Amino acid sequence: MSGYYIPSEGLQSFAQSLMAKMPVVAPVAKGKRFIFDQLGDVAELRLDYDTTVLPPKKVFFPPKQDLLEFDEGKATSCLDPQAKVLLGVHPYDIKAISMTDKLFSDNYADSNYLANREVAVIIGSNVQTPYERAFYGSIAQDLELVGHDAFLTKISDGYVLDVVTEKGEKLIADLGLADASAEQTSEAEGVNAKADEDCPVKLPFAAGDVSEKVRNSFKSEIWDELSKDCFSCGSCNLVCPTCYCFDVQDEWGLGASNGKRYRRWDGCLSSEFSEVSVQGGSENFRENRAERYRHRFMRKTAYLNDKLGAPACVGCGRCAGACTADIADPVNTITRIMES
Amino acid sequence: MCDGNNNVGQDGNILLPKEVEVVEAKKVTASETHFVLKMKNGDAMDYKPGQIVEAGVLGYGEVPLGFASSPTQTEKTGTFDLVVREVGKVTKALVSLQPGDTMTMRGPLGNGFPVEEFEGNDVLIVAGGIGLCPTRSMIKYILDKRDDFKKFTLFFGSRTPAEQLFVEDLDVWRGAEDVDYKEIVDNADENWKGKVGVITQLFKELDELNPETKVIICGPPIMYKFVIAELKGFDVPDENIFVDLERRMKCGVGKCGHCQINDKYVCMDGPVFRFSEIKDLEEAI
Amino acid sequence: MAKVRCAWFDFTSCEGCQIEMTNFGAPFLQLLDHVEIVEFREVMKETTDEPIDIAFIEGSFSREEDRARLESIRERAGVVIAFGACAATGGINALKNHMDMDDYKKCVYGDDSNMPHLDTQKAMPISAAIKVDMAINGCPMSRDEFVRIVTQVIHGTEKVYVPSYPVCVECKLRETVCRYEEGDHCLGPIALAGCGAPCPADGIPCEACRGMVVDANQESMEKVLQENGGMSEKRAKDKSRMFTANFRSDA
Numbered sequence: 001m002s003g004y005y006i007p008s009e010g011l012q013s014f015a016q017s018l019m020a021k022m023p024v025v026a027p028v029a030k031g032k033r034f035i036f037d038q039l040g041d042v043a044e045l046r047l048d049y050d051t052t053v054l055p056p057k058k059v060f061f062p063p064k065q066d067l068l069e070f071d072e073g074k075a076t077s078c079l080d081p082q083a084k085v086l087l088g089v090h091p092y093d094i095k096a097i098s099m100t101d102k103l104f105s106d107n108y109a110d111s112n113y114l115a116n117r118e119v120a121v122i123i124g125s126n127v128q129t130p131y132e133r134a135f136y137g138s139i140a141q142d143l144e145l146v147g148h149d150a151f152l153t154k155i156s157d158g159y160v161l162d163v164v165t166e167k168g169e170k171l172i173a174d175l176g177l178a179d180a181s182a183e184q185t186s187e188a189e190g191v192n193a194k195a196d197e198d199c200p201v202k203l204p205f206a207a208g209d210v211s212e213k214v215r216n217s218f219k220s221e222i223w224d225e226l227s228k229d230c231f232s233c234g235s236c237n238l239v240c241p242t243c244y245c246f247d248v249q250d251e252w253g254l255g256a257s258n259g260k261r262y263r264r265w266d267g268c269l270s271s272e273f274s275e276v277s278v279q280g281g282s283e284n285f286r287e288n289r290a291e292r293y294r295h296r297f298m299r300k301t302a303y304l305n306d307k308l309g310a311p312a313c314v315g316c317g318r319c320a321g322a323c324t325a326d327i328a329d330p331v332n333t334i335t336r337i338m339e340s
Numbered sequence: 341m342c343d344g345n346n347n348v349g350q351d352g353n354i355l356l357p358k359e360v361e362v363v364e365a366k367k368v369t370a371s372e373t374h375f376v377l378k379m380k381n382g383d384a385m386d387y388k389p390g391q392i393v394e395a396g397v398l399g400y401g402e403v404p405l406g407f408a409s410s411p412t413q414t415e416k417t418g419t420f421d422l423v424v425r426e427v428g429k430v431t432k433a434l435v436s437l438q439p440g441d442t443m444t445m446r447g448p449l450g451n452g453f454p455v456e457e458f459e460g461n462d463v464l465i466v467a468g469g470i471g472l473c474p475t476r477s478m479i480k481y482i483l484d485k486r487d488d489f490k491k492f493t494l495f496f497g498s499r500t501p502a503e504q505l506f507v508e509d510l511d512v513w514r515g516a517e518d519v520d521y522k523e524i525v526d527n528a529d530e531n532w533k534g535k536v537g538v539i540t541q542l543f544k545e546l547d548e549l550n551p552e553t554k555v556i557i558c559g560p561p562i563m564y565k566f567v568i569a570e571l572k573g574f575d576v577p578d579e580n581i582f583v584d585l586e587r588r589m590k591c592g593v594g595k596c597g598h599c600q601i602n603d604k605y606v607c608m609d610g611p612v613f614r615f616s617e618i619k620d621l622e623e624a625i
Numbered sequence: 626m627a628k629v630r631c632a633w634f635d636f637t638s639c640e641g642c643q644i645e646m647t648n649f650g651a652p653f654l655q656l657l658d659h660v661e662i663v664e665f666r667e668v669m670k671e672t673t674d675e676p677i678d679i680a681f682i683e684g685s686f687s688r689e690e691d692r693a694r695l696e697s698i699r700e701r702a703g704v705v706i707a708f709g710a711c712a713a714t715g716g717i718n719a720l721k722n723h724m725d726m727d728d729y730k731k732c733v734y735g736d737d738s739n740m741p742h743l744d745t746q747k748a749m750p751i752s753a754a755i756k757v758d759m760a761i762n763g764c765p766m767s768r769d770e771f772v773r774i775v776t777q778v779i780h781g782t783e784k785v786y787v788p789s790y791p792v793c794v795e796c797k798l799r800e801t802v803c804r805y806e807e808g809d810h811c812l813g814p815i816a817l818a819g820c821g822a823p824c825p826a827d828g829i830p831c832e833a834c835r836g837m838v839v840d841a842n843q844e845s846m847e848k849v850l851q852e853n854g855g856m857s858e859k860r861a862k863d864k865s866r867m868f869t870a871n872f873r874s875d876a
C-alpha cells in the first residue's frame with residue numbers, strides 16, 4: 001500500500017502515539033534477554049533486540065488462558081478480545097504467526113485464539129541484531145511473508161514504515177507521518193533483500209530432502225543417541241513460535257460451586273503429554289525420551305509440511321538457546337540425521 | 341466431519357460445551373454406567389455411528405466417549421446413549437450424575453464408520469470388553485436398517501460374564517435371526533455355559549468369511565494385532581478393516597495435539613481408521 | 626456442602642509448613658467456609674480421636690517409634706496428604722541419609738549427641754510407613770498448590786491432577802530468563818514442578834525442594850551443572866543431596 005518515513009529520533013514519539021490509541025506490546029529487555037511486553041514507558045522499546053524468550057503468539061494464545069468460568073453448573077465463555085498493537089515482530093515470527101493462524105482456523109475455528117488475533121494490529125520489523133542461534137535465512141524460505149499489517153525497516157537515518165493492510169492504514173492514518181522518498185524506499189528494500197545474509201547459522205539442506213530423510217530415519221537408533229541428555233522439560237516446545245499444543249484443566253474457586261477451565265501450553269517432549277487413558281486404563285504411546293524427541297523433529301520437519309506449505313520451523317533458534325542440555329537445535333539434529 | 345463447526349460447542353466457541361440432561365443412569369457393571377441423554381435448549385445431536393463426543397462435568401473436565409446408541413434411535417426418541425467406565429477423576433464425576441442432572445458435551449466429533457461403504461456388504465464386528473460401547477452404535481444401526489446390509493456377524497469377548505455390557509441386548513442377539521452372534525469370556529464363573537478363551541477362538545467357528553466383508557475391530561489395544569492376524573487368514577484386505585482407536589484427547593477438535601499418532605490426529609482423522617491407512621504408523625496399534 | 630474435617634500432625638520437621646499455613650491470609654480464610662479444623666497444634670489446643678476427612682501430615686518418618694502414630698492417623702483419616710517436602714520426599718532431613726549416624730549426630734548436636742532420643746533411622750517420606758493419597762510438595766509447601774489440591778478434594782476428587790513435568794516448564798510459562806543464560810546454575814530440569822517456579826523468577830536457582838521428576842535425567846544434570854553451571858565434578862555430584870537425597874541413584 002504505502003510507505004512512510006520515520007526519522008530515528010521520531011521512533012519513540014511514533015510508539016507513543018500508538019500507545020495513546022491502544023496498548024502496545026513490543027520487545028523490551030529482561031535480564032540478559034528480551035521479552036514481548038506491554039510498553040509502559042516508551043523508552044523501554046528495543047527494536048534492536050535479537051529474539052525474545054517466548055514468541056509473540058503469547059499475545060493471542062497466552063501460556064495460560066481461561067476458557068470458561070462456571071458457577072452452579074452454568075458455564076460462560078472467557079472470550080474478551082482486547083485490541084492491541086504488536087510492534088516489532090521479526091519476519092520469522094510473522095511467518096510463524098501465519099502458521100498458527102492457519103492451524104487454529106483450519107477445520108474447527110478456535111475463537112479463543114482467533115478473537116484475540118483479529119483485534120491485533122501487527123507491525124513487523126527487520127532484524128537489526130540476529131540471535132546467535134538463528135537460522136531463519138535458510139528455512140521456510142518459500143513461505144510468503146504475510147499476516148502483518150505494517151513493517152518497519154531500519155535504514156541509515158531512520159525507519160521506513162510499509163503499511164500493507166487497511167487495518168494498518170487505519171491505525172496510522174491520523175499520525176501525520178511523512179511519505180518515504182523513493183531513495184528511502186529503495187534503501188529499505190535493499191536492507192530486506194539481504195536480510196537473510198546476516199543470519200548467523202545456515203541449514204544447508206532443502207526442506208524436501210530433510211523431510212524425506214527424517215521420516216525414513218523413524219526407526220533409526222540415532223534418536224536414542226541424540227536424546228540421551230534430554231530432560232523431557234519441554235522448553236524446546238514451549239519457546240517455539242509454531243508449537244501450539246495445550247493441556248486443559250479444571251480448577252475450583254474458593255466459593256462453593258465456582259471455578260474455571262483453562263488451557264496451558266503443553267509440549268510433546270513432556271512425558272505426561274502422550275499418556276493416554278483409553279477407557280479402562282492408561283498407557284503412554286511415547287514412553288521413552290527418544291520417542292518424544294523424535295516426535296518433535298517429525299513434527300518440525302515432516303508431519304505438518306503439507307498442511308502448512310513449509311516445515312513447521314521458521315529458524316528462530318529459540319529452542320536451541322532454551323535447551324539446557326543443548327540438544328534441541330534443529331540445525332545440529334537435522335545435520336546429524338542427514339549425514340547418518 | 342468438519343462442516344458442523346458451530347455445532348460442536350456453544351456460541352461458535354468450540355471449547356464451550358453444550359448442556360445435556362441425564363434421562364436415565366443405569367449402573368450396568370461394577371464400574372460402568374449406561375446413560376441415556378437428551379440435549380437441552382433444543383439443540384440437536386446429529387451423529388454417525390462411530391463418532392465421539394467430549395462428555396464432561398464442570399469442575400472435573402471432559403473425556404472422549406463414542407456414541408453407544410444408533411442415530412436411528414435418536415431420530416425416534418431424541419435421546420442418545422453413552423457408557424462411562426469409572427477410571428479417574430472425570431469419569432468418577434460423570435458416573436455420579438443422576439437423572440435430571442446436567443452433563444456437558446461437545447460434539448459430535450471425528451469420523452465415524454463409513455456407513456455407505458458398508459451398505460450392500462457382509463459385515464463382521466469384533467468387540468472386546470468396553471469396545472462394545474462404540475460399536476453398539478453401528479450394531480444397532482445395522483439391525484435397524486437390516487435390509488441395507490448382507491450377512492452380519494458379531495463377535496463379543498469380555499473378561500468375565502459379570503463384565504458383559506448391555507446384557508438385555510445380548511439376550512436378544514443370542515436368539516436373533518438377523519445377526520450371527522458369537523460370544524466368549526476369558527474366565528468363566530459357575531453360571532457361564534458358553535465358550536471360554538480369547539476372542540480369536542471365535543474365528544475357528546467360521547466356515548468361511550467372504551474377503552469382501554467389512555470388518556470393525558474395537559477393544560483393548562492388545563486385541564487388534566491378533567484379530568488382524570486371523571483376518572489375514574481369510575484374505576480380508578487391509579482396506580476392508582476398520583479400527584476404532586479411542587485415545588486420550590483433550591480438545592477433540594484437532595488443536596491440542598494430545599491425540600496424535602505420528603501425523604494423524606485421532607480426534608479429526610479418526611477415531612475410526614481404515615487399517616490400511618494406519619498400519620505403518622508405529623504408535624498406532 | 627458439609628464442612629470437611631481437617632487435622633494437621635507433625636513428625637520430623639521444622640513445622641515451617643504449618644507456619645506457612647498461618648501466613649496464608651485471604652484464601653485460607655475463605656477456605657475455612659468449607660473446612661473445619663479439628664486439630665492443629667500451631668493454632669489451637671484441641672485434639673481429636675474422631676474420624677477425620679483429611680489428615681495433613683508434616684515431617685518425615687525417621688524413627689520407628691513413629692510408625693504406630695502414623696498408622697493410627699491413617700486409620701482415622703479418609704484422605705492422607707503428605708504436607709510439605711519432609712513428609713512427601715523425606716525433604717532436607719534426608720541430607721543425612723548417606724552419612725553414618727554417629728557422624729551426623731556429632732556434627733549437629735556436639736557434646737549432647739549421645740542422648741537416646743537422637744537415635745534415628747534414615748529420613749524417609751511418610752509413604753514408607755503408611756499409604757499416602759497425595760502430596761503437597763515444597764519446602765515449605767506451596768500455598769497455591771495447597772489451595773488447588775484442597776479445593777479438589779473438597780469436591781470429591783481423589784485423583785487430583787498435579788504436574789509431572791520439570792520446573793523449566795513453569796519458568797517458560799512465566800517467561801523467566803533461565804539461570805543458565807544468566808551464568809548461574811539450577812536444578813530445575815530435574816525438579817518436579819507445581820510451585821510455579823518462583824525461585825528462578827526471583828533470580829535464584831531452583832534447589833528442587835519439591836523432589837525430582839520421575840525419570841529425572843541425573844547424569845545429564847551433572848553434566849549441565851559442570852559444563853554450563855561451572856561446578857566442579859564433586860560439587861555437581863553432591864548438588865542434589867540437599868532436597869532430593871532419596872531420589873538419587875545412590876539412595
Ligand code: SF4
Binds near residue numbers: 232
Ligand atoms: S530437548 Fe532440551 S529443551 Fe527439549 S525437552 Fe529435551 S532437554 Fe528439554
Ligand code: SF4
Binds near residue numbers: 236243300315320
Ligand atoms: S523449532 Fe526451534 S528454531 Fe524452529 S521455529 Fe521452533 S523454536 Fe524456532
Ligand code: SF4
Binds near residue numbers: 244245295299
Ligand atoms: S512439536 Fe510437539 S508440542 Fe510442538 S506442535 Fe508439534 S506436537 Fe505440539
Ligand code: SF4
Binds near residue numbers: 324803
Ligand atoms: S532457570 Fe532453572 S528451572 Fe528455569 S528454565 Fe532455567 S534451568 Fe529450568
Ligand code: SF4
Binds near residue numbers: 821822831
Ligand atoms: S523453584 Fe525449585 S526450589 Fe523453588 S519452590 Fe520450586 S521446586 Fe522449590
Ligand code: FES
Binds near residue numbers: 595600
Ligand atoms: S484431542 Fe486435541 S488435537 Fe485431538
